[in-house]
Amino acid sequence: MTPHETFAEGAFLLRGFATAGAGMLYASIDRIAAQAPFRHMTVPGGHTMSVAITNCGDVGWVSDRKGYRYDPLNPLTGLPWPQMPECFTDLAGRAADATGYGHFLPDACLMNYYTAGAGVSLHQDKNERDFTAPIVSVSLGSSATFLFGGMSRKDTPCRIILDHGDVVVWGGPSRLFFHGVAKLKQGASRHNLTFRKAL
Ligand code: SIN
Ligand code: FE2
Numbered sequence: 376m377t378p379h380e381t382f383a384e385g386a387f388l389l390r391g392f393a394t395a396g397a398g399m400l401y402a403s404i405d406r407i408a409a410q411a412p413f414r415h416m417t418v419p420g421g422h423t424m425s426v427a428i429t430n431c432g433d434v435g436w437v438s439d440r441k442g443y444r445y446d447p448l449n450p451l452t453g454l455p456w457p458q459m460p461e462c463f464t465d466l467a468g469r470a471a472d473a474t475g476y477g478h479f480l481p482d483a484c485l486m487n488y489y490t491a492g493a494g495v496s497l498h499q500d501k502n503e504r505d506f507t508a509p510i511v512s513v514s515l516g517s518s519a520t521f522l523f524g525g526m527s528r529k530d531t532p533c534r535i536i537l538d539h540g541d542v543v544v545w546g547g548p549s550r551l552f553f554h555g556v557a558k559l560k561q562g563a564s565r566h567n568l569t570f571r572k573a574l
Contacts, residue, residue, distance in 0.1 A: 379474060382533055383523060385509075385547030387474040393466055393513045394540030400515060403460040404486065404566060407431045410457045411449050413488045419443075425493040425558070432459040432483040434573050436502065443502050445483060445573045459484055466542075467511040467570035474544040476509045481570035489519065489565045494558035497528055499551050500571065508572035509546025515539055517563035524553040 380388040393400065413427035416438040430436060434445040435456040449456055463484055471479030483503075487495070500510055514537040521543065524532035530553065537543065545552065559565060 382535060383525075383545070383549045383552060385549040386523065386545035386552070387543070388535060388537075389470055389473060389542040389544070390538075391540045392470055392473070392542040393515070396462060396466060397515055397540055399462045400466070400513070400568070401566075403462060404515075404568075406460075407457045407486065410454075411435075411452065413486070414451055424495075425489075426495055426556075427488040427490075427493075429456075429486050429488075430484060431457045431463070431486065432481065432573075434483050436483065436485045436571075436573075445502060463568065463570070466513065470511045470513075470542045470544050471509055474509075476544065476546055479508060479511065479570075479572070481508075481511070481572055483571045483573040485569045485571065487567040487569070489517075489556070489559045489563070489567070491559055491561045491563055495556045497522060497524060497532065497553045497555040499553055500569070501551060503571050503573045505572045505574070506550050507546075509544050509550065511570040512543040512545075513568040513570075514541045514543075514565065515567070516565040517559060519559055519563070519565050519567075520557035522555045522557060523549075526552060528553050
């Protein structure tokens, strides 16, 4: 296994795991965003998310007034989401291998883009059908504070600074733990890719 830090049972931080491949990841992000632009989705309560999102893969995570779900079509274009590039699946698979999760073949990648003031409040990733697969999260760009709690929203989260190239993997006992991202500071911009087995 690659050296890593553990911050909760089943949750690992691989510092700099994606740094060497970041150029290819950015090129793929640009290609995907040209077909499926980043946009601010509405949540069921009516608010607009501060983070801009898009997706690639067989299905994409979407939100609107009706709720959250995985959809094979991009609601903005009516077209299927762009295919997941090989450098994405390869990185996600290697990160899962490195943390003991074995073979991981994601079918969905949620792509987040944060600028100053954007963040994600504490939530669980629970729209996937398969909770036996981990979540693999790749951070690019400005540093951000990742909050990682427990099974209850009330559990005090630990705070982890995620820098460019860092990869987080969580699954098993912490697969449904609450997590979020603190609002980014002035001048910051950050991409995050989360790989999921949604179907
Ligand atoms: C998320 O939970 O979807 C966001 C994770 C991150 O941006 O680090
Ligand atoms: Fe999440």
